[in-house]
Amino acid sequence: MPELPDVETWKRYVESNALHQEISGVRIDASRMLQDVSKAELRRSLEGDRFSSARRHGKYLFVGTERNGWLVLHFGMTGFLSYGSGTEPDPYPPSLVIRFANECRLAGMWPRRLGRISLTSDPAAFVEAKGLGPDALVSGRGADAFVALFRGRGGSLKSALMDQKFLAGLGNVYTDEVLFQARLHPRARLSDLGEADLKRLYNSMRHVLDTAIEREADPERLPGTWLLPHRNRDAGCPRCGGALQRIKIGGRTTYACPACQPMPA
DNA sequence: ACATTGACCTGAGAGC
DNA sequence: TGCTCTCAGGTCAATG
Numbered sequence: 001m002p003e004l005p006d007v008e009t010w011k012r013y014v015e016s017n018a019l020h021q022e023i024s025g026v027r028i029d030a031s032r033m034l035q036d037v038s039k040a041e042l043r044r045s046l047e048g049d050r051f052s053s054a055r056r057h058g059k060y061l062f063v064g065t066e067r068n069g070w071l072v073l074h075f076g077m078t079g080f081l082s083y084g085s086g087t088e089p090d091p092y093p094p095s096l097v098i099r100f101a102n103e104c105r106l107a108g109m110w111p112r113r114l115g116r117i118s119l120t121s122d123p124a125a126f127v128e129a130k131g132l133g134p135d136a137l138v139s140g141r142g143a144d145a146f147v148a149l150f151r152g153r154g155g156s157l158k159s160a161l162m163d164q165k166f167l168a169g170l171g172n173v174y175t176d177e178v179l180f181q182a183r184l185h186p187r188a189r190l191s192d193l194g195e196a197d198l199k200r201l202y203n204s205m206r207h208v209l210d211t212a213i214e215r216e217a218d219p220e221r222l223p224g225t226w227l228l229p230h231r232n233r234d235a236g237c238p239r240c241g242g243a244l245q246r247i248k249i250g251g252r253t254t255y256a257c258p259a260c261q262p263m264p265a
Numbered sequence: 266a267c268a269t270t271g272a273c274c275t276g277a278g279a280g281c
Numbered sequence: 282t283g284c285t286c287t288c289a290g291g292t293c294a295a296t297g
Binding site: 076154156251 | 266267268269270271273274275276
Binding site for chain 3: 002074075076077078112116164251252253
């Protein structure tokens with residue numbers, strides 16, 4: 001479930017491990033994950049170049065090279081990266097292996113093959129072309145900008161937060177967490193929410209994302225008072241002890257506490 | 266405009 | 282043990 005905090009963690013991982021070394025070889029075993037780029041093109045762009053920076057927008061990671069544009073990675077449901085000497089066997093067959101002159105390599109693994117690998121000359125243009133909304137963290141332009149996003153939009157709260165064209169970065173799991181902490185029901189209609197609700201939502205979102213990033217998106221390290229560690233269990237609401245609701249919204253399993261997250265009147 | 270559903274994909278876990 | 286089934290969920294397209 002790589003969502004914004006997970007991807008941010010991978011971004012930092014790349015920054016601290018994989019920059020400034022000459023790329024000596026690229027192996028791709030993921031034709032159907034490639035988007036608008038061929039294997040040959042990808043190899044030609046990366047080989048001999050060096051990564052120099054990394055950026056993130058929503059759930060997309062951009063790894064910039066010195067000369068030939070940006071590698072774009074999307075982790076789908078299960079994708080992850082692994083940097084190292086490669087002497088230990090990989091847990092899954094890597095779809096992407098980038099070897100460096102220092103004998104280490106960055107491997108990308110997508111056990112369920114739902115990820116995306118692409119190339120762009122301009123991350124901002126890529127984001128634009130994808131129609132992605134503002135990044136959920138960069139919406140650090142403040143609560144007012146966040147609240148303004150909701151003007152003129154209807155529908156359910158959870159659907160809006162999960163819509164990457166509306167706001168980029170939240171997925172199923174963290175959306176539930178944000179709503180739980182904001183004490184808002186996922187099925188609440190946007191039209192029923194007041195400014196105070198939206199500001200509270202903004203604060204919860206910031207808190208959830210900041211905390212999760214600080215803990216490297218490791219579920220084991222997230223506070224037990226959060227909803228997240230109690231998903232998929234019969235455990236009750238970590239706040240009131242009552243039974244959690246398990247419903248489907250947009251085909252996604254949604255957890256909520258009906259007592260702590262009442263529908264707006 | 267918004268919601269719902271299914272396809273994509275395959276590992277994990279449950280149940281028998 | 283090993284088989285079968287269901288579920289997980291990001292994104293996209295199709296349908297209501």
